[in-house]
Amino acid sequence: MGMTITEKILAAHAGLEEVKAGELINAKVDIALGNDITGPVAIKEFEKMGVEKVFDPEKVVLVPDHFAPAKDIKSAEQCKVLRDFARSQELTHYYEVGQMGIEHCLLPEQGIVAPGDLVIGADSHTVTYGALGAFATGVGSTDLAAAMATGEVWLRVPETIKVNLTGKPSSPWVVGKDVILDLIGKIGVDGALYQALEFCGEGLSHLSMDSRFTIANMAIEAGAKNGIMPVDEKTLIYTKCRVKKPYQVYESDPDAVYSQEIEIDLTSLKPQVAFPHLPSNTRSIEDVGEVFIDQVVIGSCTNGRMEDMRIAAQILKGKKVHPYLRLIVIPGTQGIYQQCMREGIVETIIEAGGVFSTPTCGPCLGGYMGILAKGERALTTTNRNFVGRMGHPESEIYLANPAVAAASAVKGRIAAPEEVIGN
Amino acid sequence: MSKYIGKVWRVGDDIDTDLIIAARHLNDASPENLRKNCLQDVIPDFAEKISKGDILVAGKNFGCGSSREHAPLAIKHCGVSCVVAHSFARIFYRNAINIGLPIITVGDVVEAFQDGDSIEVDVNQGIIRHLDKGQEYQAETFPPFIQEIIAAGNLVNYVKKRVKGDV
Ligand code: SF4
Numbered sequence: 001m002g003m004t005i006t007e008k009i010l011a012a013h014a015g016l017e018e019v020k021a022g023e024l025i026n027a028k029v030d031i032a033l034g035n036d037i038t039g040p041v042a043i044k045e046f047e048k049m050g051v052e053k054v055f056d057p058e059k060v061v062l063v064p065d066h067f068a069p070a071k072d073i074k075s076a077e078q079c080k081v082l083r084d085f086a087r088s089q090e091l092t093h094y095y096e097v098g099q100m101g102i103e104h105c106l107l108p109e110q111g112i113v114a115p116g117d118l119v120i121g122a123d124s125h126t127v128t129y130g131a132l133g134a135f136a137t138g139v140g141s142t143d144l145a146a147a148m149a150t151g152e153v154w155l156r157v158p159e160t161i162k163v164n165l166t167g168k169p170s171s172p173w174v175v176g177k178d179v180i181l182d183l184i185g186k187i188g189v190d191g192a193l194y195q196a197l198e199f200c201g202e203g204l205s206h207l208s209m210d211s212r213f214t215i216a217n218m219a220i221e222a223g224a225k226n227g228i229m230p231v232d233e234k235t236l237i238y239t240k241c242r243v244k245k246p247y248q249v250y251e252s253d254p255d256a257v258y259s260q261e262i263e264i265d266l267t268s269l270k271p272q273v274a275f276p277h278l279p280s281n282t283r284s285i286e287d288v289g290e291v292f293i294d295q296v297v298i299g300s301c302t303n304g305r306m307e308d309m310r311i312a313a314q315i316l317k318g319k320k321v322h323p324y325l326r327l328i329v330i331p332g333t334q335g336i337y338q339q340c341m342r343e344g345i346v347e348t349i350i351e352a353g354g355v356f357s358t359p360t361c362g363p364c365l366g367g368y369m370g371i372l373a374k375g376e377r378a379l380t381t382t383n384r385n386f387v388g389r390m391g392h393p394e395s396e397i398y399l400a401n402p403a404v405a406a407a408s409a410v411k412g413r414i415a416a417p418e419e420v421i422g423n
Numbered sequence: 424m425s426k427y428i429g430k431v432w433r434v435g436d437d438i439d440t441d442l443i444i445a446a447r448h449l450n451d452a453s454p455e456n457l458r459k460n461c462l463q464d465v466i467p468d469f470a471e472k473i474s475k476g477d478i479l480v481a482g483k484n485f486g487c488g489s490s491r492e493h494a495p496l497a498i499k500h501c502g503v504s505c506v507v508a509h510s511f512a513r514i515f516y517r518n519a520i521n522i523g524l525p526i527i528t529v530g531d532v533v534e535a536f537q538d539g540d541s542i543e544v545d546v547n548q549g550i551i552r553h554l555d556k557g558q559e560y561q562a563e564t565f566p567p568f569i570q571e572i573i574a575a576g577n578l579v580n581y582v583k584k585r586v587k588g589d590v
Contacts, residue, residue, distance in 0.1 A: 024568045037449050041492055049582050067450055074450035124490040124514055140492040140518035146582045154568065189437055190484040194513050223484060225513055278437065365446040365489075386441045386488060393464045 002253025004160045006196040006228055009135040009250055013118040021159040021257070029059070031113060032147040033121030035103055036064035038140070040081040042122055045145035054089050055151035061093040061112060062086050063103040066361045071368040101333025101359040104128040104217060104301035109333055111242030115231045115249050120144065120153050125301050125383070127219045131212035132239065133231035133249060138220060158225045159259035160196040161187075165203025167267030173417040174269050175311070176211030177303060177381065177401035180218040181272035182264060185282030193223035195259060198252065200230055203266045209238045210307035217302050218383050221279040273379075273414060274399035277387045285404060285416045295378040296321075296409040297390075298402050299330030299357075300364040303381035306336055308402040313345040315406035315421050316352040322412030327354035328370045334359060354409070366390045372397075379408045425547035427505040427525065428554070429478040431540040433533075434465055436482035440515070443486065443494040457497035475502035478544060480536045482508065486515025495519040505544050507551065509533045520569055523577035527551070529562040546573075 003011065003018065011019040013027040034042050039062050046054075054060045062082050067075035086094030093112060100106065104125050107113050115133035119126060122144040129136035139153065147153050163183060169175070184191070197219045204212070212229055219227025229235075231249045239247075270284040298304075298312050309331055321327045329349050331337045337359060340346050349356045363370035364382040372378055372391030377398070380390070385397035400408070403417040410420050448460040462469040479498065485508040486494055495518045498506065505525040519526045525546045532551055536542060541554035549564040565573065575581035 024566055038490060038492065041452050045579050048579050050586055066446075072450060078450065078452075122490055122492075124488065126490075138490040138514050140490055140495075140514060140521055142492060142521035142578045143517060146521075146578050149582055149586065154572075189487055190510065190512070193484065193510065223487060223512060365449075366441075367446060371447075384439075384441070384488060386439045388445050388464050389441050391447075 001257065002255035004196070004198060004252045004256040005133065005230065005250045006135055006160055006198065006226060007157060009116060009118060010155065010157055019157045021157050023157045024154065025157060026152050026154055027118055028151055029120050029147050029153055030117040031059055031061055031119040032144055033061045033103060033107070033119065033123065033126060034144050035066055035123055036068055036075065036078050036082055037066045038122035038144065040078045041141035042144040042148065043081055043085045045142050046148050049145060049149045051149040054148045057090050058092045060089070060091055060148050061107065062091060063095050063100055063106060064097065065100055065102050066365060067367050068100065068360060069097045069358065099334060102301045102304055102361055105304055105332030105336065108132060108213065109242065109335055111244055114239060114243045114245060114247035115235065116247050120147055124220045125217050127224065127227050128213050128217040128301060130216035130219065130226050130228040131209065132235060133229060135226055135228065137226045158194055158196045160198050161192055161260045161262065162258040163197055163199045164201040164261060164263045165199060165266055166201055166263060167203055167265045168206040169266045169269060173271055173403040174266070175401050176207055176214035178269055178272045179264060179266070180215045181274055181279065181282050181399065182269060183262070184218065184222045184280045185272065186262070187222055189221060189278055189280045190223040192219065195224055197222065197224045197227045199227065204229060205232065206266065208307055209234055210305040213305065214302055218279070221383055271401055271404050271416065273404065274385055276385050276396040276398065279383065279385060279399060288414050291398065291414040292377065293325060293379045293408060293413060294376040295326045295328065295370060295372065296405050297328045297363050297370055297378060297380040297382065298405050299332065300361065300382040301332065302383040303402050304330055304332030304336070306339055308381065309336060309340050309345050311402045312406040313348040315403060315417055316354070316410070317348050319352055319410045319420065321353035321409050325409060325412050327409040328357060328363060329354050330357045330362060331359055363390055379405055379414055381405050426543065426545045427476065427478060428543045429476040429504055430474065431478055431480050431536050431538060431542050432466065432473065433536055433538045434479065434481045437484045437487055438465065438481055439488035440486055440491050440494040441488055444491065444497040449491065449493060452493060454500045457493055458500040461497035461501045470501050473501055473503065476504045477502065478542050479503050479506045480533055480542070481506065482533060483510050485511050487512035490514045492518045492522060495522055495524045499524045505546065507533065507544060520572055521578035527562055529560065532560045532562060
């Protein structure tokens with residue numbers, strides 16, 4: 001019987017010829033990731049395990065990004081736990097403030113993740129790396145501790161839902177974010193619970209790597225264990241100048257077994273907006289109505305990449321942010337920050353009246369740098385609009401792509417890009 | 424021990440990790456900080472209202488959202504003995520097992536329970552009892568590998584044993 005790409009990667013890392021959905025395996029990990037929230041908890045557990053050294057200092061990656069640069073004394077202490085551990089364990093991939101970025105933007109950019117890898121991260125958006133044809137999934141801190149100690153993780157082999165993308169977006173303002181919001185709207189926040197989401201079909205070739213990262217990133221918002229995509233020309237161009245280690249490309253067999261098949265037609269897809277308080281509460285932009293907003297955030301591991309910054313700048317060029325609204329733009333990494341400077345994007349945003357920040361998760365999880373007051377509304381390019389996610393439990397979050405976010409920043413209400421700029 | 428008896432605290436579907444412990448409290452992983460802020464936006468003052476051993480009965484997709492282990496830890500530190508849900512989000516499920524918070528997936532059986540009911544849960548046997556109505560329900564049991572982690576108490580103890588070569 002044929003296997004899916006997910007099953008093949010899991011089998012290879014468990015040292016098995018074949019695995020089947022439902023099977024429990026112990027698999028070897030290529031990368032184990034932690035951040036300033038989950039890392040300190042993992043380090044504490046690691047120290048209880050009776051192991052001196054991590055299994056491989058090249059394969060344990062620590063990134064302080066959630067509350068870093070440290071927002072208060074307690075955060076500073078959490079970052080210090082990470083830093084001290086990274087030094088004493090002589091980790092290759094520890095990224096200090098000044099080099100760090102949002103972990104899921106940073107790892108692919110630095111070539112740390114390769115196609116065919118098995119990655120676990122104590123962060124739910126670890127699923128992002130599936131865009132590179134890797135198996136990547138979020139785990140908890142104790143899982144991370146066990147992986148740091150043993151180089152292994154226990155996993156249940158997931159069933160796979162196949163998402164077939166057809167056609168080509170008919171507007172430049174339709175990107176990966178709309179594909180994934182549309183899917184979550186269709187199947188719900190537990191629509192892919194415990195399962196893999198495999199995105200394939202000719203539609204994929206019309207989506208940039210940045211858009212693909214966005215799609216894989218939000219697989220978790222449908223409850224999925226991982227989101228994964230086949231490796232094509234675009235993937236190889238992306239990895240070519242970044243990945244230094246040897247890797248293997250896996251692809252699904254034609255007779256692989258899927259639990260369900262879903263089709264999304266990119267041609268008819270419109271920008272999507274998720275209303276409070278679930279990412280599945282989606283509407284097409286033309287059905288949004290009049291929703292006034294107080295703040296726009298463009299950034300996060302979902303939409304803080306170069307494509308997102310360029311789209312935002314394209315719409316904001318020569319325009320002004322609505323006087324009753326705050327615009328906060330946060331590039332995902334220092335590399336993206338620098339590229340934004342070279343391309344004049346930083347200037348465009350600042351001239352429009354926006355804030356341009358150093359990379360951080362910041363407002364995405366209601367950490368700092370743009371917390372919402374009671375009754376305020378934000379439109380953001382992040383991934384979660386749960387109650388209280390960005391601040392006061394009575395604030396509201398709407399999720400959308402960067403084009404809608406930039407247009408809304410100009411209009412002061414949720415707006416279609418076409419209201420601000422012609423096609 | 425795998426049997427728990429307590430009073431039911433009933434919550435709905437899609438209770439996410441931000442509702443269990445909001446990110447604004449994550450700059451401090453101390454048990455006291457997690458305990459007092461647990462489920463604060465769902466049941467105000469939950470930590471003060473519950474009695475040790477009480478049981479949380481939840482709807483679908485309990486614990487969806489972030490990977491924060493602080494969520495099951497917060498529930499454990501509150502004194503909740505066991506979480507019963509229609510279904511659990513994936514990472515929450517692993518985390519609960521890994522830190523030794525007893526959980527059980529029961530599907531539609533959750534509909535039989537309301538706030539304040541008396542419930543008995545046998546996690547190993549997968550048996551749920553409604554003590555007021557005198558009814559018994561059968562739920563899923565864990566596969567053997569996960570039972571080993573549960574038997575060790577948590578994943579840390581399990582790995583310790585493995586490192587020493589006992590498993
Ligand atoms: S940007 Fe937001 S979703 Fe992404 S890792 Fe940071 S807090 Fe999590």
